[in-house]
Amino acid sequence: MPTKGYLVERPLNILRPEEVEKIHEAMLRVLEQTGVVLDNERALNVLSDAGCAVDKKKKLVTFPPSLIEESLRKCPDKVLLKARNPQYDVELGGNRVTFCPWIGMDTVDLDTWERRTPTEQDFLNASKVLDYLNEVHVYGFGPYAHIEEKVASGVYGYLWLMAFNLRHCQKALFAAAQMETDAWMIRMFNAVGVRPAVLLSGAPPLTWPGHQLQLLFSSADANFPLNPFSGVAAGASSPATLAGTVVQNYAEVTAIIVLAQVYKPGIEVLVGNYSQVMGMRESCVIQGGPERALLDAAWSQIWRRNGIPCTGIVGSDAKAIDYQCAVEKTLSATIMALAGSNKIYFHGGVYDELTNHPVAAILDNDAAKMVGRILDGIRVDSATLAADLIREVGPAPGSFLSTKHTREYWKQEQILPDIFDRWPYPEWVNRGKKDSIARGKEKYEQILAKHEVPPLPAEQDRELASLLEQSKKDLQAKGLL
């Protein structure tokens, strides 16, 4: 039976309660006084009808606080994702924490650390691994965001990717669409009976592109949950201060929540966070580090305040699977998990969304297991306190090893990593002095040799192929390909 993630009993509060309220008040002020640009006529009309002030020329909407509060209240506290295999259906929200693969534009060579565009075989290999790994509770967008040109290009590329995931993954999926591909995307998911959450990407500061708002309407019509992300970079597209970045990000996503709840009251929303900081020395966005972990922890706390499920992304600036990669990713994942992020994009990412590799996912699976164990915490009851047992065993030479209590409880208390080495030194030597990447590579080969993802039923597979072909022709006819 697939696991459904972990429960965090007492989530970490990185902010004081009064600080959360100050952030909330600041968000209301931003939306009421500054507003958000929504580059979509229909969205402007819907919000105007709901009582927002709309400047159609500037496409700028300002929001009355009462409407914002009402919209936040209308969001359900759970989001249901239906997978191809119902065993992998997952309800995100509350105190549940799940792990999910992160995407990469490229794959990376594990010897030279050179990047290259993934081939279809890379997709197949990675999807097998992600299907196999038990700490991948949700599949998300799968391992890669890009395929070599000869397979699929342009806006058709994302449709190809969606179809690939539907074919080669039985876990719960997320969906995305660009330009005029939303209708095809929805038809493909419906053909397979999969209910994804749909990613909506903002363009900060305080701006949402028209096609993403169109995607909001079509996804709402399809009764798919929404997953709005803003994607701020502190110091560039949002204030340099982390608090200011949280306020702006909160305002940007809340604007979408208002639009969604006005359009379709009660629609499920899973708020995404992709907050980063601008590297002022490096002149590029910083993907890992404590700043991002703090932004994610604050994000989770704010959405717990509102009772709305949220997600976060673990990232790293490392170009190789190395010490930096492990520290940055696991630090972020631990803090996010403790703060109660409902879905953490984690497995496989190396250099944030730029490179991804299934061997990294295999190593991340052990890290996820460790983070999950921390969430499980320390169980305290009369059996685990073991005072009677301690009396029974007594002082040395008493030993707990052969007691029934030890045999019963050690497996509940300890994890067994698959890849991380815990053997004594001579055994590590006997096993070839391999480092974790070498062991990960071996596991990778084993999974490829032994694991098969159950295929889609033939009829659904044909239907998907047909939809994909029709979508290509449609996009060509519209001059989009």
Next chain:
Amino acid sequence: MGEEILQKLKQSVLAYDQTAAVDWARKAVEASIDPLRALDVLTEAIREIGEGFGKGDLFLPDMVGAADAMKAATPILEAAIERSGGKRETVGTVVLGTVYGDIHDIGKAMVATLMTAQGFKVLDLGVNITAEQFLAAVRETRPEILAMSSLLTTTAPEMKKVIDKLKSEGLREKLKVMVGGGAITESFAAGIGADGYDPTAVGGAVLARHLVGK
């Protein structure tokens, strides 16, 4: 009836049940079952547990639990063998203890139990054992193996003291010396002139068999 008792004896070890193992060993003796055959059954059970451990299906508490059950039943069967004038074949005798200044017992006791399960006769001297006490036991029992444990970096040098004394009294060549414990590494073991080292109790018991050529 006899076969049923032997199966129950085996099952008691596989279920890590010391009380049942003692009961069924007694019943085996009362039913005049060949105690050597009963000991073989105990060994079969331990071998099965060992195989499970090797495959990763079973774990240290299972190994030690089964070995403890076997260890509890063994003296009953050994006494019956002695009464019948027979002799139990062992793979050798081991004298072991924790060195002077160190009173850590569990790791050493685990090794003793697992060595017993491997077919050794084990004389466990206990903890805080001086070089003189180790040598006296060696002189008295003439073991194939002397095994010493030290958890502390501060007491590990005691092992060299014991080995040096064995040399000076002409006893060193007559036995194998193996060392273990949290403070020990293979380079330390080689440096003090030990014949073998293993960082785990399970590995230590296997090493003991290798050292006596079994």
